[in-house]
Amino acid sequence: MSTPARAAEEFRRLHERAPVGVWSAPGRVNLIGEHTDYNDGFVLPFALPFRIAVAAAPRADGRLAVTTVGDDGVPQRVEPVPVDALEPGAVTGWAAYPSGVAWVLRDNGVRAGADLVIVGDVPAGAGLSSSHALQCATALALLGLAGIELDAAGAPSRPEIAAWVQRSENEFVGVPTGLLDQTASLCCVSAHVLFLDVRTGAMEQIPLDAPAGGLELLVVDTRARHSHGDSGYRDRRRGCEHAAELLGVPALRDVGQEALDRAELPPELRRLVRHVVTENERVLHTVELLRAGKLPEIGPLLTESHTSLARDYRVSCLELDQAVESALGAGALGARMTGGGFGGSAIALVDAAAVDEVGAAVTAAFARRGFAPPRLFPTVPSAGAGRDR
Structure with a gap:
């Protein structure tokens, strides 16, 4: 029903x-x-x-x-x-x-x-x-x-x-x-x-039709509970607002790589700004590739996004990092956490023939580390x- x-x-x-x-x-x-x-x-x-x-x-x-x-x-x-x-x-x-x-x-x-x-x-x-x-x-x-x-x-x-x-x-x-x-x-x-x-x-x-190109978008629900009410989300938002004030711009959207390179910012704020600047660039690059029908080529951008979220924005967690690492190790074209972070889900771009193998690798890695079994499902834009x- x-x-x-x-x-x-x-x-x-x-x-x-x-x-x-x-x-x-x-x-x-x-x-x-x-x-x-x-x-x-x-x-x-x-x-x-x-x-x-x-x-x-x-x-x-x-x-x-x-x-x-x-x-x-x-x-x-x-x-x-x-x-x-x-x-x-x-x-x-x-x-x-x-x-x-x-x-x-x-x-x-x-x-x-x-x-x-x-x-x-x-x-x-x-x-x-x-x-x-x-x-x-x-x-x-x-x-x-x-x-x-x-x-x-x-x-x-x-x-x-x-x-x-x-x-x-x-x-x-x-x-x-x-x-x-x-x-x-x-x-x-x-x-x-x-x-x-x-x-x-x-x-x-x-348009995004992964199955037509022999690909799947695989979602990994890590079962590590995610909540936007947690203070980490608020702290990062406040940090971004503070950085924008220090840089004299309405929002970090207005900061480019050159301005970031010249800026004098505390290390903790520089990391936040670096993520936002590079993530906006990754979105624009991804859009260009999708418009050109080059879906497989977005994989490295997804992985770069996760690295930035984990190292600069610091919103990943052990389960998300493991999901990404295991998916990539099993042949995924790219993988990243999705959503606000501190738990939640990851997404991987995978050859359709390798979905079961990637899923098994993630599940086995979670078992070895004593994590709760993840929930995995291929999905399509709806x-x-x-x-x-």
Whole structure:
């Protein structure tokens, strides 16, 4: 049963009526371009086939009632809260994510109550943006209940909704994320990667069909739990902002290699800047290669990205490093951690005939080091968020 169908079924079971509609949004993998989004840089994500679905119906009492149902079928409910009473700090835990979206939409004229039932198959804690998929699906559900359909005339644009979701996470949940994940979940399309200039908002959908070229994109969920709420992410973002101030630029997007070479910066800030400068260059080079149909040639860029994230940005971990090392040792064309780091997932570009061999090598290496068994799956760029029924 599909995730949207499960959401509709669980809604009927819990509320003894059919939902008005079901909306869903995907998790994402960032092919390359890590920690560049909040530095006004370039990113290159694609949507995963895994989704979070929200089945919804209006309530007459102005309250937001949220229930999530896991694979075990056990519902987790939170006490319904008046939409008009939502303020930062009023809701904590996982329920803060959908509640924050309702809070932002209230400020944009959408304030009715709703029953929401949430199901999904995006692996939580894997750095694959399950929280943003939840927020984006919630935004579409609440807008849909208000009669505002995505892409309809006069409706807010997908980038506008992404900015609302970002605000809900920054100000309501209290996590200072950039705009990559929300935009990816809402704006990616099937069989393409999304080339996004975060500063200007310019987007280009670039075809990516790895199987047609005898290749696979292999995701390795290391099972080392990832969380954007950890202080390491905040520290690096603050460090980037401080470096930009010292360099006299609006954001590190404005720093080139020559300016970096001339700059006098503390070593810990120089490392951060070096990663951002070189990562933006890698994204642009990757885009050039993809436009030219040279997918195999992006492999070394992926690996260089991981090295930079591990050595300069220092957001990798033992499990991510092992996943990359083992994949490369078994013949992957390139590999890197993906997402914010400190755990989560890696991605490898692999010859289709070698997928099983690479997967076995990673799994064996994890066993030798006493790590939890990784979850591995080939993936393809998939559709972005929308209404399912």
